[in-house]
Amino acid sequence: xxxxxxxxxxxxxxxxxxxxxxxxxxxxxxxxxxxxxxxxxxxxxxxxxxxxxxxxxxxxxxxxxxxxxxxxxxxxxxx
Amino acid sequence: xxxxxxxxxxxxxxxxxxxxxxxxxxxxxxxxxxxxxxxxxxxxxxxxxxxxxxxxxxxxxxxxxxxxxxxxxxxxxxxxxxxxxxxxxxxxxxxxxxxxxxxxxxxxxxxxxxxxxxxxxxxxxxxxxxxxxxxxxxxxxxxxxxxxxxxxxxxxxxxxxxxxxxxxxxxxxxxxxxxxxxxxxxxxxxxxxxxxxxxxxxxxxxxxxxxxxxxxxxxxxxxx
Numbered sequence: 001x002x003x004x005x006x007x008x009x010x011x012x013x014x015x016x017x018x019x020x021x022x023x024x025x026x027x028x029x030x031x032x033x034x035x036x037x038x039x040x041x042x043x044x045x046x047x048x049x050x051x052x053x054x055x056x057x058x059x060x061x062x063x064x065x066x067x068x069x070x071x072x073x074x075x076x077x078x079x
Numbered sequence: 080x081x082x083x084x085x086x087x088x089x090x091x092x093x094x095x096x097x098x099x100x101x102x103x104x105x106x107x108x109x110x111x112x113x114x115x116x117x118x119x120x121x122x123x124x125x126x127x128x129x130x131x132x133x134x135x136x137x138x139x140x141x142x143x144x145x146x147x148x149x150x151x152x153x154x155x156x157x158x159x160x161x162x163x164x165x166x167x168x169x170x171x172x173x174x175x176x177x178x179x180x181x182x183x184x185x186x187x188x189x190x191x192x193x194x195x196x197x198x199x200x201x202x203x204x205x206x207x208x209x210x211x212x213x214x215x216x217x218x219x220x221x222x223x224x225x226x227x228x229x230x231x232x233x234x235x236x237x238x239x240x241x242x243x244x245x246x247x248x249x250x251x252x253x254x255x256x257x258x259x260x261x262x263x264x265x266x267x268x269x270x271x272x273x274x275x276x277x278x279x280x281x282x283x284x285x286x287x288x289x290x291x292x293x294x295x296x297x298x299x300x301x302x303x
Contacts, residue, residue: 037251038204041250042154045150
């Protein structure tokens with residue numbers, strides 16, 4: 001199921017507690033200010049709530065950018 | 080389960096995954112019927128009622144279930160909280176309640192709950208899971224008081240992170256575990272936890288009730 005990428009970035013920014021508009025598909029999520037394991041858990045929870053997609057540890061370990069996460073989510077999204 | 084059968088017990092295994100149950104039961108020696116199974120969805124009234132009806136009288140019971148939904152507390156809304164609690168606490172307590180109500184726990188029996196160190200340390204994302212596991216410890220202590228007249232004991236085993244499919248799904252923990260020096264004795268295995276459960280089920284633990292056995296490779300004691 002394809003997802004709206006700009007909406008994904010807005011959701012990501014909110015989940016990662018970053019300013020509106022600060023996240024784009026090119027953003028390397030591990031370099032986000034203050035990024036740590038708690039941030040990651042928040043983003044994964046937000047993705048599950050919004051898209052019904054449960055990403056695994058190895059999924060996340062295999063990608064670097066927000067855009068790549070969006071692509072993974074679009075292959076798993078159920079809503 | 081292997082540990083219990085190895086110690087000479089007849090084991091009844093239950094859960095909703097029939098395929099996995101049969102596979103585990105099939106691993107025992109053929110001809111020695113030491114593992115029986117009842118396929119039941121313990122999250123449903125029907126499943127619990129059927130278990131309570133079909134179950135023989137038990138000398139021991141191990142309550143081992145949990146739903147590891149990691150989520151920061153700032154995102155733990157009512158639905159997420161209830162899902163997590165019901166998947167961890169209800170799923171252990173309600174089947175026990177059904178069995179006790181049906182008088183399927185023998186006098187001098189032993190109840191062992193699988194808790195978690197997450198119930199007594201702060202671990203990011205573990206608010207609901209840790210909360211449920213901490214609740215288990217309080218409930219077990221209460222149960223110990225309520226059933227002592229029948230010689231029934233209740234105790235909790237608290238593992239830390241053990242190499243299981245559940246742990247491997249946790250981002251950044253599965254692979255980091257090997258090198259985490261807070262585990263004074265290195266990584267733990269399911270058999271390490273099983274041995275403690277079998278001990279608490281056995282007569283060797285006859286003077287132990289209302290307590291928590293921390294099986295964590297030294298994790299909670301370490302200051303590294």
